[in-house]
Amino acid sequence: MNMPKEPISIEVLGALVRVGPGAVHEVGSFFQKAGSKKVFIATDKGVVKAGLVKSSLASLEKARIGFELFDEIEPNPSDRTVMAGAEIFKKTGCDALLGVGGGSALDAGKAIQVMAVHPGHVSEYFGVAAASKINPRKPYYIAVPTTSGTGSEVSRGCVITNTATNTKSVVRAGLPQLAVIDPEMTLSMPPFLTAATGMDALSHCIEACVSNAYNPVCMALGLEGIRLIGRSLKTAVQKGSDLEARLDMAVASMMGALAFQKGLGAVHSLAHQLSTEAGIHHGVANSILLPHVMRFNLSEASRELWEVGRALGENVSSLSAAEGGERAFAAVTRLSREIGLPQRLRDVEVKESHIPLMAKKAMGDWCHPFNPRPCREADMESLYRTAY
Structure with a gap:
């Protein structure tokens, strides 16, 4: 299998994926097509420090789309972080999400996507049985992995640490609307x-x-x-x-x-x-x-x-x-x-x-x-x- 010379789109088991070198430079145009006005960026300080958000920011700016950078996501993201992110999403008038990072950032982004438009606490949506409470009409979400391990960009669940019990729980958030797999994002x-x-x-x-x-x-x-x-x-x-x-x-x-x-x-x-x-x-x-x-x-x-x-x-x-x-x-x-x-x-x-x-x-x-x-x-x- 030869590496594509430019990004291509594939769809498999319900997941829409844009894959290939340079694909990250297209995120702005995808948000533009979705009608997004302001994007909440879910990431962590290490990803920001490594410069891995720069390409996405440049693409958003080129598309004249505003953004709110949230870089507080920790490894094994907690329910507290999810709730804090959802509150900022709402207060700053965001209408879409961009997750940039490893599985923790992408999972937290999915949970924030849910809580941005649902009442209560994220713990109320833990477990498969709670999936029926989640409205599929959620903010547009693009996931950009910077590691090659979790596959969170194409999985329906997100793993969140329940701080009340110190255990990991799953929110069946659904698939991101788009996964952007750019190998250049993993080079560092x-x-x-x-x-x-x-x-x-x-x-x-x-x-x-x-x-x-x-x-x-x-x-x-x-x-x-x-x-x-x-x-x-x-x-x-x-x-x-x-x-x-x-x-x-x-x-x-x-x-x-x-x-x-x-x-x-x-x-x-x-x-x-x-x-x-x-x-x-x-x-x-x-x-x-x-x-x-x-x-x-x-x-x-x-x-x-x-x-x-x-x-x-x-x-x-x-x-x-x-x-x-x-x-x-x-x-x-x-x-x-x-x-x-x-x-x-x-x-x-x-x-x-x-x-x-x-x-x-x-x-x-x-x-x-x-x-x-x-x-x-x-x-x-x-x-x-x-x-x-």
Whole structure:
């Protein structure tokens, strides 16, 4: 697949995507076509400091569209930040949103989009059951990712930290009206962040492929995402200026998020607790846990894991499903090590004494019911200890 020389539009599973080098320079024209007058920009201070908002601002100014810059979004965005952003959106007369950043900024933008036009507190919209309360007529939202991991730009949900319970909750906000995937926006991502977000994308693809739900379209997207990551993640980490590798990773991230409409699994239920209880980067948490959960799932998903191994470039054609599955999680472990990520929970200073509480909270997480092998609390605790 050759990299497009100029941005192109694609639509898949309801998501409208503008992809290619330079696509970010078009955001102003898209807001203009939507009739937007003033855009609320959801981002964080690191993205602003890195100069990654400049192209969007120039495009808005060229289109003569006003803006309000909100750069207070933290990693694992909280309900408090969402409510503060929604209040500013309303007070400053904004009528559209632009999210620029990693998954935290894009997720916070989706939640702010909801609360800009809905009453009450964002916690009233947590969970799948609350989705019916969300009016689909929301402000126009363009999402511009600056990392290649979460795929938030093409996912219907947004993950928000519930400060009352110190747990992560989902708001089914719906898709952004447009995702702008410009590999040039990821060129300045440092090697460690490239590695961590890349493993996040890989965990999305793999968990989607082995989930217990039936969706062959999502399976195909997940396998292609795995292939692209296997081909390009090391290059993106080691040679960050390689635009084709950056595009592969950006597209794979998008594919992972589209694929996990099929469901995620125990990796994410375990990783969510590491973020809220221990402050571990979500991609790092996924990277540490992924091979252990793959091994745990081998008895119920050997054929799917064989496919994962093949997508990663392993020679599994003459191997049994179980042998191919073993190759798959060995390949994931090797990749994680080669790109310099921590291998054990103790390496990121997780306290062993926190494991029982995290295992209990993991059982209340929304992801593990899609795991191919059912999980008990004892299994969650065992997986944490195996990864420790």
